Amino acid sequence: MTSTQTQPVSFADFVRQRQRDLLRFAMVLVGGDAQRAGDIVGDVLTNAYEVWDRIGAVDHPYAYVRRMIVNEYLSWRGRLRRTTLRGDLEPYIGSVADVAGEHAVRAELISRLRTLPRQQRAAVALRYFEDLPHADIADILGCNVGTARSHISRALATLRVAMTEES
Amino acid sequence: MHTTDELRDTLRELADAAPQTAPIPGDHDEVARSAKPSRRSSRLVRFGAPALAGAMVAGVVAGVVALSSATHRTAQPGKSSTATPRPAHLPQAGPMSLTTTVFDVVGMPGATVGGVMADGKSQRRYVSFDTFRDDSNQADVQVWAREQWTPTRPAGAQDVSIHGQPGFYGRFAVPSNGKVVALAWQYEPGAWAVVTAWNKSATKADLVRFASAVRTGQHIPARLPFKLTGLPPGGKLTALEWRLGAGRQSAGGGLTISYPGRHGVLVISVDPLSAGEFGKPTTIGGKRVWVDGRVLEIAGPGVSRAILEPTTPDYSNDIDLFSAAETESIVAGLTFAPNVKDPGTWFDATSALP
Numbered sequence: 001m002t003s004t005q006t007q008p009v010s011f012a013d014f015v016r017q018r019q020r021d022l023l024r025f026a027m028v029l030v031g032g033d034a035q036r037a038g039d040i041v042g043d044v045l046t047n048a049y050e051v052w053d054r055i056g057a058v059d060h061p062y063a064y065v066r067r068m069i070v071n072e073y074l075s076w077r078g079r080l081r082r083t084t085l086r087g088d089l090e091p092y093i094g095s096v097a098d099v100a101g102e103h104a105v106r107a108e109l110i111s112r113l114r115t116l117p118r119q120q121r122a123a124v125a126l127r128y129f130e131d132l133p134h135a136d137i138a139d140i141l142g143c144n145v146g147t148a149r150s151h152i153s154r155a156l157a158t159l160r161v162a163m164t165e166e167s
Numbered sequence: 168m169h170t171t172d173e174l175r176d177t178l179r180e181l182a183d184a185a186p187q188t189a190p191i192p193g194d195h196d197e198v199a200r201s202a203k204p205s206r207r208s209s210r211l212v213r214f215g216a217p218a219l220a221g222a223m224v225a226g227v228v229a230g231v232v233a234l235s236s237a238t239h240r241t242a243q244p245g246k247s248s249t250a251t252p253r254p255a256h257l258p259q260a261g262p263m264s265l266t267t268t269v270f271d272v273v274g275m276p277g278a279t280v281g282g283v284m285a286d287g288k289s290q291r292r293y294v295s296f297d298t299f300r301d302d303s304n305q306a307d308v309q310v311w312a313r314e315q316w317t318p319t320r321p322a323g324a325q326d327v328s329i330h331g332q333p334g335f336y337g338r339f340a341v342p343s344n345g346k347v348v349a350l351a352w353q354y355e356p357g358a359w360a361v362v363t364a365w366n367k368s369a370t371k372a373d374l375v376r377f378a379s380a381v382r383t384g385q386h387i388p389a390r391l392p393f394k395l396t397g398l399p400p401g402g403k404l405t406a407l408e409w410r411l412g413a414g415r416q417s418a419g420g421g422l423t424i425s426y427p428g429r430h431g432v433l434v435i436s437v438d439p440l441s442a443g444e445f446g447k448p449t450t451i452g453g454k455r456v457w458v459d460g461r462v463l464e465i466a467g468p469g470v471s472r473a474i475l476e477p478t479t480p481d482y483s484n485d486i487d488l489f490s491a492a493e494t495e496s497i498v499a500g501l502t503f504a505p506n507v508k509d510p511g512t513w514f515d516a517t518s519a520l521p
Contacts, residue, residue, distance in 0.1 A: 022189075023185040023189060027185035028182050032184060035184060106173070129177055129179070129182065
């Protein structure tokens with residue numbers, strides 16, 4: 001017989017393996033502000049460490065920590081951490097105006113993405129970057145599935161993206 | 168109309184620009200092996216708050232560029248000045264000036280010296296060896312006022328001498344960084360400084376070289392990208408931070424003003440990002456302001472903003488610290504530097520405060 005119980009992952013291993021994924025996700029959430037993305041992930045990992053005995057034992061620690069990142073992003077706690085002395089990277093914002101030609105579409109989308117309310121932006125990131133189903137998005141955002149769909153629908157309208165997948 | 172494929176590509180492009188690591192401190196091999204954290208809290212260090220702190224495994228995520236192999240690019244923002252600024256009228260907390268920086272780091276080829284975080288007891292600067300691209304390639308200098316911090320010498324520590332002053336190298340607890348490999352020395356009787364390298368490849372020789380580059384006894388006026396004239400009475404300046412935008416580090420600055428009689432603090436920060444991401448737009452004191460709960464985001468010239476957050480002393484909850492009239496006075500009395508991105512247009516901190 002083999003045990004189906006998952007071996008708890010250590011915090012060190014988790015950080016080593018998934019930090020980059022978390023940063024990429026946070027980067028999408030914050031619309032390309034590398035400084036903020038780094039701060040959010042750093043703060044979330046800080047908090048996660050404190051309760052890692054619990055997080056490390058769940059089936060999908062990444063999903064758990066990703067939810068923490070969404071919560072941090074949606075809360076005001078991250079506001080004060082927008083400026084920081086150490087290694088804060090120039091926001092990606094600066095390069096948007098420089099792109100042209102084939103990149104113009106992306107520049108426009110990024111620009112519009114930044115105008116989205118936080119809930120909508122989070123919903124878009126979870127749907128189109130993390131490829132989560134609506135039910136999971138609703139669970140993470142703490143709303144019902146209809147509301148999650150509504151967030152995405154309104155976001156796509158603002159982004160001027162045709163809802164090919166949603167229709 | 169765009170397609171969802173274009174949206175996915177765009178999101179991936181955004182993600183690709185993510186930093187390599189989150190801003191968590193590098194420790195050394197022992198930490199990586201034991202997965203024990205070092206602790207640091209960026210905002211709380213900056214603004215002198217109690218240690219809420221972050222537990223971090225640092226060595227495991229740190230980069231690999233050694234201090235001694237850094238690319239040689241030199242910048243020395245915040246050069247020494249012999250001018251002694253007049254004191255700010257706003258009372259300042261602690262025995263060490265908040266508006267005058269007391270040390271510099273000089274003669275380190277390839278080093279970019281960052282701004283300053285000051286909380287009245289100590290001052291702290293980060294020094295980068297890749298123009299602030301990666302946290303793991305930085306060093307951290309903290310200089311303490313007399314009797315404000317005395318390191319505990321660990322067993323096995325090695326004696327060092329920095330400019331003839333006694334010190335030691337070893338693994339010991341450094342405020343805000345936790346137990347890390349560092350070098351501490353007594354730069355004058357009863358006053359300590361410490362350097363921590365966030366790179367597990369750093370050697371004792373690197374830290375000695377680094378500590379030797381620290382010059383105390385400086386009087387460098389702090390600069391801020393804003394000034395204030397309309398603060399309600401009763402405040403005390405408890406922390407100040409500025410950064411000049413060296414390398415990839417964005418410019419900006421902020422301060423914390425404590426109102427002991429009101430059991431709260433006002434945190435103000437200014438940075439070169441656009442305002443209006445959150446909240447409801449309105450006008451206060453003749454300025455464009457976005458209100459989100461108790462937090463105000465004020466549009467500055469060009470792409471810049473100020474964030475005003477009235478909060479509890481431990482930063483846990485935003486509170487109604489001021490009346491509407493006082494808030495209007497603060498906003499009306501806020502003046503942005505002409506160009507937040509250009510420290511040359513900033514205000515001397517001693518004249519930026521009431």
